[in-house]
Amino acid sequence: MKVPAFFVVLVFCATFEKCFCKKPKPPKPSCGYPPSLWCKTLEIATECKVLKQCMELNATRPNPAVPKVEVALYYESLCPGCRAFLVEQIFPTWVMLNDIMDVRLVPFGNAVETQHLEKYEFQCQHGEPECLGNMLETCIMKLVGDMGFLIIFCMEAAADVLTAAQPCVQLYAPSVKWEAIMTCAKGDQGMQLMHENAEKTKALNPPHEYVPWVTINGEHTEELQDKAMSSLFTLVCSLYKGGKPPACTGALKKLDRSFC
Structure with missing residues (x-):
């Protein structure tokens, strides 16, 4: 992003x-x-x-040939632990290390998917409001693109995730109409996108046991999870294979700066 x-x-x-x-x-x-x-x-x-x-x-930019560290979060929109991890760990780390870090968000978590004919239905751990929150965030990522992460952070950092959704979209993506987000969330497009999230979550190996569930470069271990939960910033810096950016080392890079 x-x-x-x-x-x-x-x-x-x-x-x-x-x-x-x-x-x-x-x-x-x-x-x-x-x-x-x-x-x-x-x-x-x-x-x-x-x-x-x-x-x-x-x-000051890292070598583009070196792969970024991918951090994937499997979560639920109204889960307190998920919200805290996204707001307090993932977002600040991404702000400082986005040149060497990619973030992938998969809102589904412990929800249950059932299929009736060609339709999918979802039951969420924190009820219907959470299903709506998951759906809104999924549609926002699809329709907004790069600014989607900022909108989701804005929502998850708010006192009320659902109430914050529309003003957060207006703040970061004013060209995107709220009606388009709701049409996606209430329609077949959102249903299909959420089904894809369900499939991604079911495909986790090892299977997820709780949320937030973190994978680093597609891998999950209890050691990686513990390190991510305690200091994601330190973990990303340690795993990046290229030259460490100044944010990781704390070093000052001397440049021939010009002033106006």
Whole structure:
């Protein structure tokens, strides 16, 4: 999961007895590309006059040839333990290590699936509200894409997961209509997506015994589970095979920085 890149401009003032700043120059004409694409190619970076900044940014990025650490969470939307792990462990770790870490969320958990003709029905451990929460989060991931994780974090961190769903979608994906999410959750698309979650959960080896159930690079052991629950950040850093990012080592990387 990726988030858009942003550029932060720091304004430094010359200080004597008082702080004085030069009058800012008028903004340069737009290069025609959004900031998220400025470092995509050498040509775009040159046109947008951010080549040096992009080179500095790329110097801190891990080697793309080294596989990321995949953390998969099999969970239930209203399970207190699942919510705490997602909000307090997975999301903060992903914020700091998203360059070396991928997150996969599978909301189903201890639910029970039954089939009647061509329809699937679901019974959830925490009742119908949880089934709706699972379905909403599944549909959000399908319809929203990369921003889905931010929306699910927003929901799970709220006092009421279901009440928070619509405003969280409006906050992080304003172009996605809430009606489309509900149509998915109440219709055949959501039913099929939840069936796929059920199949993924049933296919776990070893079979899951509780939630939250964590797999690391497709593997689950009690040792990995314990390490993930106690410090997922440390676990991801230790398992990444490439050069450790500064967030893992605590090291400061000296760069030739420019200031405005």
